[in-house]
Amino acid sequence: MGAAGATAALGVSRIEQPDERPVALVYRGPAACSGCAESVANLLESAPNPMRAVYCGPNEDVDVTPDTLAGALVYAQPGGGVVGPAWQRTRSYAPHLREWVSAGGNYLGFCLGGYLAANDPGYDLFPGRVRQYIATDGATIDDTADTIVAVRWRDRPRHMFFQDGAAFSVPGDDWAAVGGTALARYPNDVVAAAVTPYGSGRVGVVGPHPETDxxxxxxxxxxNPDGIRFDLGHDLIATTLAR
Structure with a gap:
């Protein structure tokens, strides 16, 4: 790794390279699982309005700084391991992300990235509670093994890859009160995917994995009984970016 100043300079240079597509910064590093960043990047680049994924992190040419965020439309936090250690590795990004999203940026959190949108610990971007789905009353899954979970996405039955994903709640389950949208619910009716505002920006979070290939x-x-499809992930992206 180079010095912090050199990393920041490389980050600005990388993002300012000519390309018509807006930039999506995708975290890749010790807080993400192997292959998770690449799957999220592919989802962003395959969206109906495609973005250019730029990997960022402590071992990448681009790190998460105010300068690099200023050149991006989206910051995506992929899935990973345990929340506590992941937070220790990413906590320095929190003030930069809060300031950037508040000013109009867009945060996407997949599984671990959804947990990290919370406030204890986390980036403090989500206006409610984030917890393990397997710990909620009536959960249909009770362990952390890789599996398939049934959801209702925009009130239509679907199936998604799942590995100890998050569940999201706001007071009284009143999403309109926080200006948000509950996109998907697990079989016990707790929310599996949602989009909420943060200042002038937006925060899209999902517990299962819509990016899986x-x-x-x-x-x-x-x-997956539905086959391998990416429309749910593309809906999450489009809803987060909608204004």
Whole structure:
């Protein structure tokens, strides 16, 4: 790794390279699982209004700084490991992300990235509670193994890859009161995906994994009845970016 100043300079240079697509910064580093950043990047680049994914993190040419965020439309935090250690590795980003999202930026959190949108610990971007789905009353899954979870996405039944994903709640389940939208719910009616405002910006979070491709379905019994589709992830992106 180079010095912090050199990293920041590289970050600005990388983002300012000519390209018609808006930039999506995608965290890749010790707080993300192997392959998770790449799957999120592919989702962003395959969206109906595609973005250019630029990997960022402590071991990348681009780190998360006010300068690099200023050149981005989206910051995406992929899935990863345990929340506590991940927070220790990313907590220095919190003030930069809060300031940037408040000024109009867009945060996307997938699984661990959804947990990190919370405030204890986390970036403090989500206006409610974030907890494990498996710990909620009536959860249909009770362990942290890779599996498939049923959801209702915009009130239509779907299935998604799941590995100890988050559940999201706001007081009284009144999403309109916080200016938000509950996109998906688990079978016990707790929210699996949502978009909420933060200042002038937006925060899109999801507990299951809408970015998964065929490489994620190699374990025994891991078959998605709906097939491998990316429309739910694209809906999350589009709803987060809508103004």
């Amino acid at each position: 065929e490489t994620w379905y190699r374990g025994p019994g891991l078959t």
